[in-house]
Amino acid sequence: MEKYISGLNDAQRAPTLQKDGPMIIIAGAGSGKTRVLTIRIAYLMSQGIDAFNILALTFTNKAAREMKSRIASIVGNNEAKNLWMGTFHSIFARILRAESDKLGYPSNFTIYDTQDSVRLIGAIIKEMQLDKDIYKPKQVLGRISSYKNSLITVKAYFNNPELQEADAMSKKPRLGEVYQNYVDRCFKAGAMDFDDLLLKTNELLARFPDVLNKYQNRFRYILVDEYQDTNHSQYLIVRALSDKFQNICVVGDDAQSIYAFRGANINNILNFQKDYEGVQTYRLEQNYRSTRNIVEAANSIIDKNKTKLDKVVWTANDDGPKIKVHRSLTDGEEGRFVAGEIWEQKMQQQFNNGHFAILYRTNAQSRAMEDALRKRDIPYRIYGGLSFYQRKEIKDVLSYLRLVINPKDEEALVRVINYPARGIGDSTVEKLTVAANHYKRSIFEIMENLDRIDLKLNSGTRKKLDDFVTMIKSFQVLNETHDAFFLAEHVTKKTGLVMELKKDATPEGIARIENIEELLNGIKDFIEGQKEVDGARGALSEFLEDVALATDLDKDTGDDDRVALMTIHLAKGLEFPYVFVVGMEEDLFPSAMSMNTRSELEEERRLFYVALTRAEKQAYLTYAQSRYRWGKLTDSEPSRFIEEIKPEYLEYLTQPETNYRYKPMIDIDIFGDVDKSKLRQTKPTNGTPPKWVTDNEPKPDMNIRKLKPVNSSGSSGSSANLFDGKLVPGNIVMHERFGKGEILNLEGVGGDRKAEIRFEVGGIKKLLLRFAKLDVI
Ligand code: ATP
Numbered sequence: 128m129e130k131y132i133s134g135l136n137d138a139q140r141a142p143t144l145q146k147d148g149p150m151i152i153i154a155g156a157g158s159g160k161t162r163v164l165t166i167r168i169a170y171l172m173s174q175g176i177d178a179f180n181i182l183a184l185t186f187t188n189k190a191a192r193e194m195k196s197r198i199a200s201i202v203g204n205n206e207a208k209n210l211w212m213g214t215f216h217s218i219f220a221r222i223l224r225a226e227s228d229k230l231g232y233p234s235n236f237t238i239y240d241t242q243d244s245v246r247l248i249g250a251i252i253k254e255m256q257l258d259k260d261i262y263k264p265k266q267v268l269g270r271i272s273s274y275k276n277s278l279i280t281v282k283a284y285f286n287n288p289e290l291q292e293a294d295a296m297s298k299k300p301r302l303g304e305v306y307q308n309y310v311d312r313c314f315k316a317g318a319m320d321f322d323d324l325l326l327k328t329n330e331l332l333a334r335f336p337d338v339l340n341k342y343q344n345r346f347r348y349i350l351v352d353e354y355q356d357t358n359h360s361q362y363l364i365v366r367a368l369s370d371k372f373q374n375i376c377v378v379g380d381d382a383q384s385i386y387a388f389r390g391a392n393i394n395n396i397l398n399f400q401k402d403y404e405g406v407q408t409y410r411l412e413q414n415y416r417s418t419r420n421i422v423e424a425a426n427s428i429i430d431k432n433k434t435k436l437d438k439v440v441w442t443a444n445d446d447g448p449k450i451k452v453h454r455s456l457t458d459g460e461e462g463r464f465v466a467g468e469i470w471e472q473k474m475q476q477q478f479n480n481g482h483f484a485i486l487y488r489t490n491a492q493s494r495a496m497e498d499a500l501r502k503r504d505i506p507y508r509i510y511g512g513l514s515f516y517q518r519k520e521i522k523d524v525l526s527y528l529r530l531v532i533n534p535k536d537e538e539a540l541v542r543v544i545n546y547p548a549r550g551i552g553d554s555t556v557e558k559l560t561v562a563a564n565h566y567k568r569s570i571f572e573i574m575e576n577l578d579r580i581d582l583k584l585n586s587g588t589r590k591k592l593d594d595f596v597t598m599i600k601s602f603q604v605l606n607e608t609h610d611a612f613f614l615a616e617h618v619t620k621k622t623g624l625v626m627e628l629k630k631d632a633t634p635e636g637i638a639r640i641e642n643i644e645e646l647l648n649g650i651k652d653f654i655e656g657q658k659e660v661d662g663a664r665g666a667l668s669e670f671l672e673d674v675a676l677a678t679d680l681d682k683d684t685g686d687d688d689r690v691a692l693m694t695i696h697l698a699k700g701l702e703f704p705y706v707f708v709v710g711m712e713e714d715l716f717p718s719a720m721s722m723n724t725r726s727e728l729e730e731e732r733r734l735f736y737v738a739l740t741r742a743e744k745q746a747y748l749t750y751a752q753s754r755y756r757w758g759k760l761t762d763s764e765p766s767r768f769i770e771e772i773k774p775e776y777l778e779y780l781t782q783p784e785t786n787y788r789y790k791p792m793i794d795i796d797i798f799g800d801v802d803k804s805k806l807r808q809t810k811p812t813n814g815t816p817p818k819w820v821t822d823n824e825p826k827p828d829m830n831i832r833k834l835k836p837v838n839s840s841g842s843s844g845s846s847a848n849l850f851d852g853k854l855v856p857g858n859i860v861m862h863e864r865f866g867k868g869e870i871l872n873l874e875g876v877g878g879d880r881k882a883e884i885r886f887e888v889g890g891i892k893k894l895l896l897r898f899a900k901l902d903v904i
């Protein structure tokens with residue numbers, strides 16, 4: 128233990144050795160926050176704290192596993208394996224299973240993934256005969272998700288006229304009913320979606336003081352990594368659990384808060400001092416990860432943000448080479464440059480593939496990179512995108528397995544009841560669904576009781592439904608006595624899935640069968656791995672839970688050597704010697720969808736800060752002058768973020784464009800539900816500033832307004848809702864949807880803080896600041 132503690136610098140050692148009480152470490156990228164958490168846990172254990180009493184929450188399961196194995200190497204495997212370590216979702220899914228009866232759920236509840244949720248919402252929208260072009264299932268899910276993460280239940284929603292009004296304003300007056308139906312249907316199916324795992328945990332802790340007490344006593348020491356990206360629901364869980372002993376240690380970096388779009392609330396960091404008494408605040412300033420050029424360049428970027436805590440980050444590392452900037456004509460050429468550079472660096476420096484990462488803003492950008500890497504025979508792995516478990520053939524197998532564990536699971540049932548085809552048509556499924564909704568039962572229960580409910584089905588159909596029920600029940604019997612591998616293999620054969628796929632002899636068809644084999648191998652591995660875990664028996668239900676909560680990074684076993692391709696969001700917390708940030712273009716990064724308000728732009732800038740600070744030795748920024756987007760060749764301008772870096776840290780490998788540069792207007796507010804991704808900016812000519820247009824004629828009601836241009840230091844409006852302390856009556860603000868208005872009054876505190884605003888159009892409204900996207904102008 129001594130050895131590890133002496134390997135820390137003084138600033139890191141202090142929080143590591145503070146055993147008790149609330150504490151926060153706010154520090155820039157690469158300063159050792161995660162390292163401090165890891166060693167601190169080992170230290171607590173060396174001081175006699177039982178591993179069972181320590182809860183550590185990480186951003187990915189992979190991060191948890193790494194932390195655990197590092198701790199195991201300090202304190203020994205037997206000790207470390209009892210630590211509670213994982214993502215919020217995985218830890219609280221485990222707790223919910225143990226306590227599910229209190230909330231009326233079965234302990235074998237299914238966890239719906241996003242695909243399941245979107246499909247279900249689509250079905251509900253159809254049943255309610257709503258226009259699916261207005262009620263877009265993905266968008267509706269996003270809305271419901273943000274309600275859940277703010278603990279706005281259906282009941283709370285219907286008690287809140289402002290929320291209803293806001294939804295009505297965006298042409299979705301019946302959103303509340305969709306929300307209600309969605310919640311009912313999930314409950315009836317014995318299913319929770321991702322957000323429920325947090326919402327229901329909150330409900331559990333709030334409604335059952337004895338349960339709260341039990342977990343407060345269990346988790347005497349709580350540690351949270353990446354605290355800046357916790358949402359309100361997560362915040363409340365941590366708050367509740369730590370309330371009794373107040374041994375809470377959170378670490379984070381406000382400059383790396385990049386999940387606001389998913390409800391993360393940077394105020395959780397800013398308010399920490401107020402939430403607990405006697406908080407010790409620590410700062411780490413020395414970066415150990417990156418060269419000085421990278422650290423300084425990253426500092427110069429984040430300096431442009433107005434909403435930030437003042438922090439110093441420096442490094443004793445070498446200057447290192449400058450950040451290389453490369454322009455190419457097309458995205459294809461960009462890919463070839465990156466692949467060529469990797470190839471050359473590997474030769475010259477004897478690097479492995481795993482030393483390189485290619486980071487991008489959107490998953491769609493991976494294609495050009497993949498093509499180029501493949502041509503050079505450079506092995507790579509893509510993280511994110513369509514995950515392995517979401518491929519059709521895999522999801523089909525998993526759906527059967529899910530039904531074995533929870534036959535009420537409607538999404539699984541609807542998916543495979545007639546796949547492979549067994550003559551159960553859509554109209555039959557529709558009748559079953561209507562009956563299930565009517566009797567408030569699951570479809571499977573209706574199928575089990577067909578002789579009691581007259582659905583006007585012919586005897587042939589009845590038999591087919593009976594056969595299906597019998598088949599699933601026979602799997603359930605086998606599951607009592609066999610492990611997950613046996614069952615999965617049996618299911619793929621008995622259901623006819625493999626036979627079905629074998630009919631297709633194309634390379635794609637063969638790849639599908641290989642994927643199923645891969646899934647079976649994965650299950651086998653899982654069972655082997657489980658042998659080491661106390662009390663686990665390699666059961667199917669445990670495997671399914673693992674799959675449902677797997678993040679994309681989890682697949683990385685690290686045992687083969689590949690270049691990593693992923694979005695910047697996924698790269699948080701990771702580090703690589705060589706990092707290529709590709710697609711450094713206006714409208715792509717910063718994203719066209721995130722330039723409407725200052726706070727959105729600042730989040731994009733933080734994202735860039737995260738990207739750059741992943742690099743240890745060398746960073747590249749590349750951009751293309753044209754690329755295919757939405758099926759069209761579009762011209763692009765270099766990202767403003769390149770220019771924001773102090774030139775002394777940059778080396779241009781190609782001449783930057785000289786024909787024209789302009790500062791695009793930002794803080795453009797677009798009213799109504801315009802699909803912003805369809806907008807593009809025209810090129811300015813002498814005397815005319817750029818304009819936002821669609822490729823079609825602009826619609827007359829598309830009210831686009833330009834606010835004042837931003838000067839080069841980037842100081843225009845200030846993001847009001849992040850630091851709402853700045854708001855005072857009299858402020859003129861801009862709201863995303865309601866437009867310009869004047870603040871008349873402010874009331875409430877914390878998450879309940881509201882502003883009464885008189886809008887130029889629409890009159891006086893009261894808005895919850897937690898939700899309202901306001902910019903002071
Ligand atoms: P991020 O904000 O990106 O999550 P972080 O603050 O969590 O970064 P770590 O990942 O803990 O930083 O550390 C960054 C790198 O610096 C790691 O490789 C870590 O091992 C190394 N490091 C941290 N502290 C020290 C130290 N005192 N001596 C040597 N190396 C260190």
Ligand code: MG
Nearest residue numbers: 160161162700
């Ligand atoms: Mg970290």
